[in-house]
Amino acid sequence: MSQTRKTISKFNLQMVDSPAIDKVGVEERVARFQTRSIKNESKLQGLKMSLSMIDLTTLEGKDTPGKVKQMCYKAHHLCDTHPGLPTVAAVCVYPSMVAFAKKELKDSGVKVASVSTAFPSGQAPMDVKLLDTRFAVDEGADEIDMVISRGKFLAGEYSFVFDEIASIKEVCGNARLKVILETGELATLDNVRKASDLAIHAGADFIKTSTGKIQPAATMQVTYTMLMAIKDYFDKTGIMIGMKPAGGISTSKLALHNLVMVKEVLGDAWLNNEWFRFGASSLANDVLMQIIKSETGIYQSSDYFSID
Amino acid sequence: MAKKVEKIEVPSWDYAPSLESTSHIELKERYDLYIDGKWVKPTSGKYFATVNPANEQKLAEVAHGNALDVDKAVKAARKAYNEVWSKMPGSERAKYIYRIARLMQERAREFAVIETLDAGKTIRESRDVDVPLACNHFFYYAGWADKLEYAFPNRKIESLGVAGQIIPWNFPLLMAAWKIAPALATGNTVVLKPAETTPLTALKLAEIIDEAGLPPGVVNIVTGYGDTGASIVDHADIDKIAFTGSTGVGKLIQKAVAGTPKKVTLELGGKSANIIFDDAPIDQAVEGIVNGIFFNQGHVCCAGSRLFVQENIAERVVQKLKQRMETLYVGNPLDKNTDIGAINSKEQLATINKYIKIGQKEGAEMYQPVCSIPSKGYYCPPTLFLNVAQSSLIAQEEIFGPVLTIQTFRTVDEVIQKANNTPFGLAAGVWTDKGSRIFNLTTKLRAGVIWANTYNKFDPTSPFGGYKESGFGREGGLHGLSAYLK
Known part of the structure; x- marks a missing residue:
C-alpha cells in the first residue's frame, strides 16, 4: 500500500528558484499554531495519532542486535497494560541492523527504515553511498533515510545533489525514500526551502529535517518551511510528499503542535503515518504518559514506562 | 497551473471546544x-x-x-x-x-x-x-x-x-x-x-x-x-x-x-494599502494579508483593507489567500481556537453587509470560505473582493469589517500612485525582499505608519497617527x- 514515486526528470535551475522566506514571519506563524488549545477528545485522538507516527530510532555506534531486538519489541508493544494503543510506524536503524529488525518485526505491521548514504555526514564517494543503500534494501528495509551532501549544496552544486538523490531513488526499488536535509547545517530557512524543493523534484517520497546528530534539529520553523514546499508542490502537481521532522521532538505538547501545523498547512489528508512521521527516540513514553493521564487523571512516574 | 486533485476522504481531526472560563470575572449589574x-x-x-x-x-x-x-x-x-x-x-x-x-x-x-x-x-x-x-x-x-x-x-x-x-x-x-x-x-x-x-x-x-x-x-x-x-x-x-x-x-x-x-x-479612519511585490516572501505575505484585514474582525482603523498585488503573482497569492482563509475558525470569541470573533454591534454588521451588497452590485467577484457561523450573535465571514477598480466604492470607503478588496498593479510608480490616491492616510504595508524598494516606498507613501514585511504591529514606543x-x-x-x- 505504500506509494513510492517514479523517478523524475532532469535537473533544471527552476527547481531551486524557490520563494523567499521571511524568518520573522515564519516565527510568528509558528507561534500561532502553538496557541491552539487541544483539549479532551481531540487531545487523546492527537496523542494516539502521534504514537502511530513515530519512527522509533536508534542510531549509535554502539548499536547491537540485542539493543535493536529490544527496541523492536517495544515498537509493537508500547504499553501492553493499556489495550487499544497503536504500534509505532517504523523503527529506524543503521543498515547493518536491518536484518535483525526485520526478523523481529515480521508481521507486526511496523516497518523498518534504514539510514544510508554514509549517514550522518554523507561524506563518502557516490558508489559507496549506492552500495550502502543497495545493501539496506537487500536486507529488507521498507524505507531508506538518505542524507544529502550538505557541503555540495552549500557550495551551490545543486545539480550534484539532485543527481545524488535521483540515483539513490533508483536503487531504492519499492522502498520509500526519505531525504534528510540536515537543516541545522543549512543554517537559513531560504536554504531549507531550496533544499526541500530540490529533494522533492529529485524524487523524494518524504523530506526529513535532520539526522538527530546536529543541533538545532526539527524546529517548528524548519518543519513549517518544509511543509510549505510540500504544499506548493502538491498545488502544482497533485502529488503528495511526506514529511518527517526528526530530532528534538520529545514531548507530547510539541508533537501536538506539529500535528496542528500539518493539519492547518496541508490538511487532514497528511495526518497519518503514510504521510507524516516523527523521528524520535524518547517521544513515545511521554505520549504514553499523557494518554494514561488523560484516561486516569493521574500522572505516573517514568518508572511505569519501559525504556528500550 | 494547479491540477484538479480528487478530494481524498480522510477522517478529520477537529479541535474540541476550548472555552476560556468566565467564572473568575466580577461584573456588577x-x-x-x-x-x-x-x-x-x-x-x-x-x-x-x-x-x-x-x-x-x-x-x-x-x-x-x-x-x-x-x-x-x-x-x-x-x-x-x-x-x-x-x-x-x-x-x-x-x-x-x-x-x-x-x-x-x-x-x-x-x-x-x-x-x-x-x-x-x-x-x-x-x-x-x-x-x-x-x-x-x-x-x-x-x-x-x-x-x-x-x-x-x-x-x-x-x-x-x-x-x-x-x-x-x-x-x-x-x-x-x-x-x-x-x-x-x-x-x-x-x-x-x-x-x-x-x-x-x-x-x-x-x-x-x-x-x-x-x-x-x-x-x-x-x-x-x-x-x-x-x-x-x-x-x-x-x-x-x-x-x-x-x-x-x-x-x-x-x-x-x-x-x-x-x-x-x-x-x-483609514483605507490602508497592503502592497505585495513579486519578490515578496509569499507565504509570509499571505499571512500578513490575513493579519492585516482579519485581525479584530477588521475593526482596525489601520487595517490593510486595500490589497495591491503585482499582476504576475496575483493568481498564486489569491489562491494561497483563499486556502488560508479556509483554515480560519469563525465563531465564539471565548473559544481559544477562534480566529475571527463577533462583529461589535448590530449596527456595524448592517454597515458591513451594506458594503458587501455594494461590492456585489459593482460587479466585483466575491469570495467567502465555507464556515459555520453561530445562529445567534453578530457574525460576518471573512470576505474577499477580486477584480476591484480604484473607482469602486468598496475600494474607497472605510468598511471597518473583515472585507478585503484586491487590486493588481504592474509597476512601482503605479502602485505608489494608487496607494496614495485616497482621502485617508493612516497606514500601509510593503512586502518585498528588496531593502532598497522598501525605503523607496516608505518615503513616497503618504501614511502615518508603514510596515515592511509585517502588518498590524504596535508598540508603546512607536508613534501612531495619520495623514489627511x-x-x-x-x-x-x-x-x-x-x-x-x-
Missing part, C-alpha cells in the same frame, strides 16, 4: 459614573444596556451621562489638576501610573475575558494583544513621567490642564490606555468617555485606578452616547480634546473646537507625550 474618585448616579437617572455581541445577551447596565455629569467631571478634574496633580513631582506621578500598570497585569485574565464578552473580539487577541499592550502603555509612560525634560531638551515642560478623551469600541481598553497614560505622565487630568457598546473594561480600569489610590478627580470616566461625547467637546473648561473614532465625528469635533483655545488630536482624513497628531512614543504638553 449596574455601573455608575466614576467622578471625583466616587461612583455617582447619572443626573438623568438613565441607564443603557451593554450586550455581548457574540450571543446578544445583556452583560450589564451602564449610566448615561449628560452635560451636567460631564460638567461635574470636568470640575473634579480641574480641581484635582490645580490642587494636586499639576504640582506633584513626576517621580510621584510615575509611582501611581506604575501601580495602575501592575494592577492591570495582575488582573489581565479578567480584563481579557471582559473585553472579549463586551466587544466580541477573540480571547486570543484580547489575551495576547489588547491587555498586554495596554499594560505596556502604562509602564512605558510611567517611565517618562520624571524624565520629561530629557524627552524635550530646551523646552519648558508645562502640562495642558484637563483633557477630554473620547475613545472607540474597537480596542476599548487599549485605547483608554493610549489616552490616559500619556496624559497622566505629563501631569494632566482626564475626563474619558468610552464607546457606548464597549464601556466595561474602562469601568474596570476605573476600579483599578481607585484601588491604586490615584487622587480623586485625576481620572474621571463618564459613560454615555454621542451626546455625552459632544458635552465633553463643547465644555468650556477643557484644554485638550483627544479623539479616536470615525472621520465623520472627527470632522464634527474639529468644527466644534474651531475658534476655541482647545488643542486637538484626532485619530480617524485619517487625522492629525501622534499617539505613542515621544510624540504621544508632546501632544499633552504646551
Whole structure:
C-alpha cells in the first residue's frame, strides 16, 4: 500500500528558484499554531495519532542486535497494560541492523527504515553511498533515510545533489525514500526551502529535517518551511510528499503542535503515518504518559514506562 | 497551473471546544459614573444596556451621562489638576501610573475575558494583544513621567490642564490606555468617555485606578452616547480634546473646537494599502494579508483593507489567500481556537453587509470560505473582493469589517500612485525582499505608519497617527507625550 514515486526528470535551475522566506514571519506563524488549545477528545485522538507516527530510532555506534531486538519489541508493544494503543510506524536503524529488525518485526505491521548514504555526514564517494543503500534494501528495509551532501549544496552544486538523490531513488526499488536535509547545517530557512524543493523534484517520497546528530534539529520553523514546499508542490502537481521532522521532538505538547501545523498547512489528508512521521527516540513514553493521564487523571512516574 | 486533485476522504481531526472560563470575572449589574474618585448616579437617572455581541445577551447596565455629569467631571478634574496633580513631582506621578500598570497585569485574565464578552473580539487577541499592550502603555509612560525634560531638551515642560478623551469600541481598553497614560505622565487630568457598546473594561480600569489610590478627580470616566461625547467637546473648561473614532465625528469635533483655545488630536479612519511585490516572501505575505484585514474582525482603523498585488503573482497569492482563509475558525470569541470573533454591534454588521451588497452590485467577484457561523450573535465571514477598480466604492470607503478588496498593479510608480490616491492616510504595508524598494516606498507613501514585511504591529514606543482624513497628531512614543504638553 505504500506509494513510492517514479523517478523524475532532469535537473533544471527552476527547481531551486524557490520563494523567499521571511524568518520573522515564519516565527510568528509558528507561534500561532502553538496557541491552539487541544483539549479532551481531540487531545487523546492527537496523542494516539502521534504514537502511530513515530519512527522509533536508534542510531549509535554502539548499536547491537540485542539493543535493536529490544527496541523492536517495544515498537509493537508500547504499553501492553493499556489495550487499544497503536504500534509505532517504523523503527529506524543503521543498515547493518536491518536484518535483525526485520526478523523481529515480521508481521507486526511496523516497518523498518534504514539510514544510508554514509549517514550522518554523507561524506563518502557516490558508489559507496549506492552500495550502502543497495545493501539496506537487500536486507529488507521498507524505507531508506538518505542524507544529502550538505557541503555540495552549500557550495551551490545543486545539480550534484539532485543527481545524488535521483540515483539513490533508483536503487531504492519499492522502498520509500526519505531525504534528510540536515537543516541545522543549512543554517537559513531560504536554504531549507531550496533544499526541500530540490529533494522533492529529485524524487523524494518524504523530506526529513535532520539526522538527530546536529543541533538545532526539527524546529517548528524548519518543519513549517518544509511543509510549505510540500504544499506548493502538491498545488502544482497533485502529488503528495511526506514529511518527517526528526530530532528534538520529545514531548507530547510539541508533537501536538506539529500535528496542528500539518493539519492547518496541508490538511487532514497528511495526518497519518503514510504521510507524516516523527523521528524520535524518547517521544513515545511521554505520549504514553499523557494518554494514561488523560484516561486516569493521574500522572505516573517514568518508572511505569519501559525504556528500550 | 494547479491540477484538479480528487478530494481524498480522510477522517478529520477537529479541535474540541476550548472555552476560556468566565467564572473568575466580577461584573456588577449596574455601573455608575466614576467622578471625583466616587461612583455617582447619572443626573438623568438613565441607564443603557451593554450586550455581548457574540450571543446578544445583556452583560450589564451602564449610566448615561449628560452635560451636567460631564460638567461635574470636568470640575473634579480641574480641581484635582490645580490642587494636586499639576504640582506633584513626576517621580510621584510615575509611582501611581506604575501601580495602575501592575494592577492591570495582575488582573489581565479578567480584563481579557471582559473585553472579549463586551466587544466580541477573540480571547486570543484580547489575551495576547489588547491587555498586554495596554499594560505596556502604562509602564512605558510611567517611565517618562520624571524624565520629561530629557524627552524635550530646551523646552519648558508645562502640562495642558484637563483633557477630554473620547475613545472607540474597537480596542476599548487599549485605547483608554493610549489616552490616559500619556496624559497622566505629563501631569494632566482626564475626563474619558468610552464607546457606548464597549464601556466595561474602562469601568474596570476605573476600579483599578481607585484601588491604586490615584487622587480623586485625576481620572474621571463618564459613560454615555454621542451626546455625552459632544458635552465633553463643547465644555468650556477643557484644554485638550483627544479623539479616536470615525472621520465623520472627527470632522464634527474639529468644527466644534474651531475658534476655541482647545488643542486637538484626532485619530480617524483609514483605507490602508497592503502592497505585495513579486519578490515578496509569499507565504509570509499571505499571512500578513490575513493579519492585516482579519485581525479584530477588521475593526482596525489601520487595517490593510486595500490589497495591491503585482499582476504576475496575483493568481498564486489569491489562491494561497483563499486556502488560508479556509483554515480560519469563525465563531465564539471565548473559544481559544477562534480566529475571527463577533462583529461589535448590530449596527456595524448592517454597515458591513451594506458594503458587501455594494461590492456585489459593482460587479466585483466575491469570495467567502465555507464556515459555520453561530445562529445567534453578530457574525460576518471573512470576505474577499477580486477584480476591484480604484473607482469602486468598496475600494474607497472605510468598511471597518473583515472585507478585503484586491487590486493588481504592474509597476512601482503605479502602485505608489494608487496607494496614495485616497482621502485617508493612516497606514500601509510593503512586502518585498528588496531593502532598497522598501525605503523607496516608505518615503513616497503618504501614511502615518508603514510596515515592511509585517502588518498590524504596535508598540508603546512607536508613534501612531495619520495623514489627511485619517487625522492629525501622534499617539505613542515621544510624540504621544508632546501632544499633552504646551
